[in-house]
Amino acid sequence: MRVDALTIQNEPLNPKNNPSMVMTAAEQAAFLRDHLGPAFAAARLPVKLLLYDHNADRIDYPLEVLANPAARRYAAGSAFHLYDGPISDLSKVHDAHPDKDLYFTEQWIGGPGDFAGELSWHMDNVIIGAPRNWCRTALEWNLAADPLYGPHTDKGGCDRCLGAVTLAGDAVTRNPAYYIVAHASKFVRPGSVRVASDNPEGLPNVAYRTPDGGYALLARNAGAEPRSFTVRQGGRSFAARLNPGAVGTFVWR
Template sequence: SFLRLSIGASDLSEGCFSYDDMPEGQSDFDLADFDLEAGDIEVIPLLQDILSINPDIKIIATAWSAPTWMKTNRSYIGGKLRPDCYAVYAAYLVKYLQAMREKGITLHAITPQNEPLNQKNEPSMIMEALEQADFIKNHLGPALQEADLDEVELFCWDHNCDVKEYPLAVFADDDARRYLSGSAWHLYGGDISVLSEMHQAYPEMKLYFTEQWVGSDGEFGGDLLWHVKNVLIGSLNNWSRIVLEWNLASDPFCGPHTPSGEARCVGALTLGEGISRNVAYYVIAHASKFVRPGSMRIYSDKHASLPNVAFLTPAGHIVLIALNNGATPLAFAIQCNGKNAFATLPARTVATYVWKAA
């Protein structure tokens, strides 16, 4: 029910590109050379196919870097957005949203920068908290409103749980916060409980968990258990409204990726001679098949030996996702509306239980 796109290239593109690349030493402040079909030309037809199957699917888009002519180092790796390019970069993002709409693709949300404190990825761009607040309140937010795109939700941060000070600083700026719907999160650092701290500080701000990748050097069982516990159950129990794994698909060699991009990212699917379903596929499937959009998280007892999360769905079902992370089988009771059910989870197992609410 939810997809994440890169605006221009991500590190899982074949090479770096933007929608307005210019020869060395040249700029395009009028965006006259903007071209939505630069780079990954397969993405738009694929999205159109997806939307023909499920027109209600929501899409969030994230920029890994501005075009290099807008950056202090004129490189796709690191560097910052030049102060004199704040306005044109906002116009660039607006033009992207408008061009996508012309292709029949309406985006639900954007974040202006993926991992704004990561300067090593390819592509990447540094954007400090006060810089992001400035960009949002003085440029991107007003540009979205002026273009009648203010229904596109805008999220700050889009990075790890170990630097909560960053989104807190952005939210502390009242003029920036009024354009924001919330903050986006990854879990390559810190603890997922930080999301609850953010909710307590700004309960009106949404929390989206937007990225966690599975490495080819991992082990299926261990990775599945860690992701279910921390990413799926963890983020949902800490007020996240969505859970996204990264990435949707890769080839048998974890490609494509940029030369210095992440070379170990296993897609939810591996596409080769056939299709292989991997860790991320099963993490998401445990929720997405049963916890449909509009579901509400409801109370369930918290047990260290049995991480779990429960929902009431629009169809009137209760869904319980439970994890036995231990080395022995675990028997437990499910109590709901005066009735009991008994279950046993084998060691190192996740299960989804579904029953009618009444």
């Protein structure tokens, strides 16, 4: 297994995680500058080091670390969750440091889950919202759990985190996160590149050029009525329609 990237500390401003600890931006900058960064460089490890890994309401944290030139040189980018703050604020970090990547690394679904509500919110904010605000990844938390939401740590561990799948012996139950991610992962394959797309009111969407030379468009009808629309690209067009709250993935070449 190849490790592509790691974050320095999960949720460094959360005092209730276990195992975890509070780490200020100044402390993270010093740790990266004086210890972690030089150690990875000396070992020639081809692993990206990501800052922060917490909510979008405190973009001042990664911005403070990136303002330290000696620490900045070791950082590949910053990671975010969305338990607080707007996803649009991530673009402010990109605008300040366009040479540093952004990653969306966690968003939970609490058991037992509400399929319609989770699908709407997570599509708008994570699967569509994160890439539209420069994120290279969009991850749901977590991959799998048993029917009691385990295993998890005893203090600060998530005792209601609903996995993308629930495993009970040989039985597998697919949960909301499975379908949320599948809308993208089945068609937006590794090597895809996001391309510009209009963002009409009530029709959140994100578009990609795929490695096979095709295109993929993810869209959701956020309105209360059926929505018809036309997709135009490169002199070609096709008509589409989504029912209220429905999500569609459209592919063409």
